[in-house]
């Protein structure tokens with residue numbers, strides 16, 4: 001017996017974990033030839049246990065209708081032929097069983113993830129960690145998202161570093177420069193620490209004006225610590241520049257035993273940076289404005305509109321201090337954006353509460369907000385600010 005299910009518009013089919021009950025989607029006819037063996041959310045190990053309830057019902061009805069009922073009917077005919085046998089049989093089909101395979105819907109909240117370890121592509125609702133559905137490798141999604149490039153420099157070199165920043169941005173990287181990236185009021189140390197955490201590499205511009213002093217030292221310190229933690233997912237790139245008089249930048253002590261480059265030109269320096277980073281920029285494709293061409297887009301989930309509550313939260317927070325949080329006090333709890341109560345979680349009715357919390361979840365899933373160290377507190381991300389700009 002052959003069972004077939006329709007897929008969603010990207011060719012994915014829903015599966016459900018018997019342990020955590022969460023759904024994910026797998027792509028058929030591509031990727032690994034091994035069977036699904038792990039839940040991408042909880043890592044649960046199993047085989048042939050991933051059908052959703054609807055799929056299982058449909059398979060059951062297929063078995064009943066194509067195998068069981070014809071057999072029983074045959075049996076019934078035979079027993080009736082032997083006239084006064086003791087056995088009476090009445091056969092009714094169970095009309096509650098589905099006759100059509102379940103439709104696969106496009107899920108706006110799911111993100112397409114590719115596991116290079118097993119060349120497997122899935123759709124999931126993004127969580128803090130995921131497991132490869134084939135080999136079970138655990139991926140920490142927070143450090144997985146850390147793809148920025150930290151640019152460390154001395155104030156006087158700002159112009160040159162800005163040049164690098166703009167060029168890196170143009171070719172698709174996300175450079176991190178202290179003065180742009182830090183919201184007013186953030187302490188320098190904390191801002192730098194966060195910048196390093198969000199990055200996959202730190203570039204030190206060691207011009208003759210760079211001295212091993214003050215916060216530069218702590219930046220080197222943080223970078224070395226980050227590399228120890230992330231291994232080959234973090235690169236320290238030290239570029240030692242020589243000025244017209246042959247003066248060299250000093251190499252900070254901590255980098256001293258690491259490899260550094262002495263580029264002769266700024267273009268050479270840029271090449272060194274691109275070569276050393278553990279992330280690569282996108283593939284070359286035509287601009288949309290060129291006529292008479294086709295492009296090769298990567299799979300992307302069809303995203304739907306944000307809910308009104310999600311929009312309101314995003315708007316309020318981006319216009320204010322960029323913060324959302326669930327505030328718990330003795331008198332009860334509330335959902336706040338920019339210190340303004342958006343929904344009182346004690347007095348509001350359940351439906352309103354669900355809508356507001358759903359809005360918060362939606363922003364989290366799209367990574368428009370990110371939890372910070374405080375529990376129940378969220379900060380607007382760069383993507384969040386971009387999304388807010390496109391709201392009317």
Ligand SMILES: [Zn+2]
Pocket residue numbers: 017018019020021022039040041042043044
């Ligand atoms: Zn699971």
Ligand SMILES: [Zn+2]
Pocket residue numbers: 115116117118119132133134135136137
């Ligand atoms: Zn794998």
